[in-house]
Amino acid sequence: MIPTGGLSSTPQPAPFSERVNSTLQPLIDYEMGGRAINDSSAGLQYQLWRVRVDEDVVYLGPDGGSELPAFIRPGITEIALAFDQNMQPVIAFTQGGQAWLWWFDGTVPGMVFTSILGAVNPRLTLDDKRRGQTSNSDVILAYLRAGSLYYRQQRDRYLTEYLLTANPPCGGLATLCMSTGGRLQFGFGGA
Numbered sequence: 179m180i181p182t183g184g185l186s187s188t189p190q191p192a193p194f195s196e197r198v199n200s201t202l203q204p205l206i207d208y209e210m211g212g213r214a215i216n217d218s219s220a221g222l223q224y225q226l227w228r229v230r231v232d233e234d235v236v237y238l239g240p241d242g243g244s245e246l247p248a249f250i251r252p253g254i255t256e257i258a259l260a261f262d263q264n265m266q267p268v269i270a271f272t273q274g275g276q277a278w279l280w281w282f283d284g285t286v287p288g289m290v291f292t293s294i295l296g297a298v299n300p301r302l303t304l305d306d307k308r309r310g311q312t313s314n315s316d317v318i319l320a321y322l323r324a325g326s327l328y329y330r331q332q333r334d335r336y337l338t339e340y341l342l343t344a345n346p347p348c349g350g351l352a353t354l355c356m357s358t359g360g361r362l363q364f365g366f367g368g369a
Contacts, residue, residue: 204255204256204257205230205231205254205255205256205257206228206229206230206231206257207228207229207230207257207258207259208226208227208228208241208259209226209227209229209259209260209261209302209303209304210222210223210224210225210226210227210307211224211225211226211227211261211265212224212225212261212265213225213265214265215238215265215266215267216264216265216266217265218261218263218264218265221307221309222261222263222265222304222307223307223308225240225241226240226241227239227240227241227259227261228240228241228245228259229248229257229258229259229267229269230245230257231254231257231271234250234251234252234253234254235247235249235250236248236249236250236251236254236257236269236271238259238267238269248267248269248280249269249280249289251271251273251278252273253273253274254271254272254273255272255273256271256272256299256300257269257270257271257272258270258271258300258301258302258354259302260302260303260304260317260318261304261317262281262282262304262317262332263304263315264282266281266282266289267280267281267282268280268281268282268302268317268319268332269281269302270294270300270301270302270319270321271300272298272299272300275298276293276294276295277293277294277297277298277300277321278291278292278293278294278300279291279292279293279294279300279319279336280292281317281332281336283335285335292336294319294321294330294336296323296324297321297322297323297328298321298322298323298350299321299322299350299351299352300319300320300321301319301320301321301351301352301353301354301364302317302318302319302320302354303317303318303354303355303356303362304316304317304318305317305318305356305362306356307356316331316332316333317331317332318330318331318332318354318362319331319336320342320351320354320364321351322346322350322351325344325346326341326342326343326344326345326346327341327342327343327346327351327364328340328341328342329342346364346366347366347367348366348367349366349367350366350367351364351365351366352365352366352367353365
C-alpha cells in the first residue's frame with residue numbers, strides 16, 4: 179500500500195532489499211516468495227523465485243529449482259513478477275507493445291489476463307513481505323504511460339489508476355522493490 183497515495187516529498191534512496199532485475203535482461207525477473215505456489219506458510223521471504231520467457235512460454239519457479247510453464251503468449255518483450263499474500267503469482271508483461279497483467283481474480287475465481295492500455299515498462303512487487311503486514315501490504319503494479327508514472331494496486335483489483343508523478347526520471351521504469359530503508363522504491367534507467 180502506498181500510504182499517502184503518492185511519492186514522498188523528500189526522496190530517501192537506499193539499496194534495494196532484494197535482488198532486482200536489470201533492464202539488460204527484460205525477459206527474466208526475480209521476486210522473493212514462499213515455499214511453493216499457494217503456500218505462504220513459511221512467509222513471503224522464504225526463497226527467491228524467477229520468471230522467464232523462452233520462445234512463447236513463460237516459465238515460473240524457484241531460482242535454481244524446477245520451473246513449470248505458467249502460460250503461453252507470443253511476442254513478449256519484457257516481464258515482471260510478484261506474488262500476492264497467498265503466494266499466487268502476479269506477472270506483468272509487454273506483448274506487441276501492449277502491457278498485460280496475469281493475476282488471480284477472486285471474483286472469477288481464477289487466473290485472468292488484464293490489459294493495461296497505453297502502459298509501458300510494467301513492474302511489480304508485493305510492497306511489504308514482512309510477517310504481520312498482510313492486511314497492510316499490496317501487490318503494486320507500476321508503469322509509465324504518456325511520460326508519467328502511474329500505479330495500480332491489488333486491493334482495487336488493479337482497476338483504479340493512480341498518478342504518482344507527471345515528471346519521472348528519464349530512461350524508463352527499471353524496477354520496483356522495497357529498499358533497506360523500509361520504503362517502496364522505484365528504479366529508473368539502467369537500475
